[in-house]
Amino acid sequence: MNARTLCLAILNFGEATGYEIRKKSIEGEFSYFVDTSFGAIYPALSRLTDEGLVECRDEVHPGKPARKVYSITPKGRDAFVDALNQPIEQDVFKSPFLLTAMCCEFVDPKHMAKVIDERIEYLKNKLEFLSAAKSDCDMPGAAWTLHYGSAVFEASYEYLVKNRDALIAMSGSAQSAEAAE
Amino acid sequence: MNARTLCLAILNFGEATGYEIRKKSIEGEFSYFVDTSFGAIYPALSRLTDEGLVECRDEVHPGKPARKVYSITPKGRDAFVDALNQPIEQDVFKSPFLLTAMCCEFVDPKHMAKVIDERIEYLKNKLEFLSAAKSDCDMPGAAWTLHYGSAVFEASYEYLVKNRDALIAMSGSAQSAEAAE
DNA sequence: TGATTATATGTCGCACCAACATATGCTCGA
DNA sequence: TCGAGCATATGTTGGTGCGACATATAATCA
Secondary structure, three states, rough: OHHHHHHHHHHOOOOEEEHHHHHHHHHOOOOOOOOOHHHHHHHHHHHHOOOOOOEEEOOOOOOOOOOEEEEEOHHHHHHHHHOOOOOOOOOOEHHHHHHHHHHHHHHOHHHHHHHHHHHHHHHHHHHHHHHHHOOOOOOOOHHHHHHHHHHHHHHOOOOOOOHHHHHHHHHHHHHHHHHOO | HHHHHHHHHHHHHOOEEEHHHHHHHOOOOOOOOOOOHHHHHHHHHHHHHHOOOOOEEEEEOOOOOEEEEEEOHHHHHHHHHHHHHHOOOOOOEEEEHHHHHHHHHOOOHHHHHHHHHHHHHHHHHHHHHHHHHOOOOHHHHHHHHHHHHHHHHHHHHHHHHHHHHHHHHOOOHHHHHHHOO
């Protein structure tokens, strides 16, 4: 799931600027399973344009900053469909939160409480967003994917709420032992 | 969660070679929320040695390849505890699988079936691994983390099993329309 | 009026992932 | 018993891409 394929996937459902592609990646329906940055998107769009997989149209409004609106070409659509039908890479999950939880012995209980409460708040917001997004989406796969996300986030949220206090209680044991020395 | 902190975290629970650190990252108890590669670990260990956060002991057995066994220093332990108590970065989840599912219109049903069945098989193995790991681990945070992983993978597994056929049924609609043109 | 936010494009340094190169010992089937 | 393949082990390299920075304009708001 490199920047190239991500750009093609988003452009396949409508034209967009680099700014909008990034925004959809981190805020829109794609946001909970893709992630990217300007430093990846802009070079990717340049290369895709060179290769004829996307087209770029300059939109100039007097007195406004110029926009570069990208749209997918037939060749690009073929390349996208081809990429989708290739064997896929493994999902990636990296969690500084779980590393902190696993090493809770060395973490100050107050810090641990802050960390887990922030995580709970984050999941709550994500769940609300996913519920709201369910209605206004016409792609058949999108609904399936949103329901999947809801199911997983829900399980995650419930575990954290139920086991919050237990984690905080375990925190700091090694640290206080060290301080006592 | 850079390579530095990861090395310190693993070395904090016992000495290890670069090879073993990588193995624990992708196979051990850490495996479902960290990920790394040799290209990150070996340079990180060199830098940590230079900075005095870890120590390196050459273990030479005649007729065997030399091993470099790393262990954490008191200074390294301090740095690790300090890193744990800093504000943490966001969790990262990237899923080529969900991107494929979301765009299932453009995916051949046979390919979709293969992709989801592989994912189900993967989750089944992970769940079995997590159950087995539950017993033989003495860190207090590890049990909490393993239960969290089980809860989330379980939710994910059940959703996939229940909604497998629905996803495959939705697949390929756009592709066959295109082929018919 | 000035501060901040949203839109918009882009660059740069450093980190790091995937693949390759290299070397040895062990196991197991032909 | 001999070679093939696998596990152990260390490292390099090329390209990708993340995070931070630079720049610019319009709108909003105190």
